[in-house]
Amino acid sequence: MAALAAFVAGVVFALGLGVSGMTRPGKVLAFLDVTGRWDPSLAFVMLGAIGVYAPLSRLVLRRRTPVCAAVFALPTRRDIDARLLAGAAVFGVGWGLAGLCPGPAVTALASGKTTALAFVAAMVAGMAAAHALERALAARVEPTGAGGRGGR
């Protein structure tokens, strides 16, 4: 049941990306091209998504537990650290380079096109590299912790 709900949510999410224009790299690049041929459409994607999610998530979180899971797994960190900003900046450069972020890239796997396959393969490699880097940093901070996973 939990997996079925996640599957349906994934389908709706992908349809939203497609309808909104997020799966069109050219449109994403035009949104980021403030000094050129700027297309502000994608600001409306955020407006629609946040406009719906902000009230609905508050409503959902009045519940004690989710429908199909034991607990709500929510991020608890509030600090703005260098790693957050550096990571976001690196992501932004990649986003501006090809006009693809993770959701549209995974959705675009359905196209079977080399661009999508190559991007997602590289993205997975980049994620694995980040995890390795995280482990290396955790080991340096805590030399005695054998294979610690950088706790929050």
Add this chain to the structure above:
Amino acid sequence: MEGFTPIPSLAGGILIGLSAAALLLFDGRIAGISGIVGGLVRPQPGEVGWRAAFVAGLVAGGLVLRALDPPALALQLDRSLGAVVLAGLLVGLGTRLGNGCTSGHGVCGIGRGSVRSMAATITFMLAGGLTVAVIGHLLGGRV
């Protein structure tokens, strides 16, 4: 380039918001795609099923788009394969180090009023805008 499309973009955004709210209601999870995929790259016990199901849903939705609205998945992009691969690497690395992407920070985080997510979103939008400006104005639009 395609023109200004506020209505479809707003409608698509609403679908994204509904999906994220449904994932929170049923699974108690944040619809952050980089986090969901990252949890499959480094699998933990009990964390694989819902993630794999969501990713399968994304691809299934992509197949529906491909059938109903082919231009949405045509991936028209004036970039070399090398640039695409570099972009993918940076997106993977950056979203894991920064704990999120456009969906996790930009929609869910901001939607929950997280200042951390607002800072991340402003940062990746500025970096993205700067990258597009550098490619357009300094590199002649070709990478």
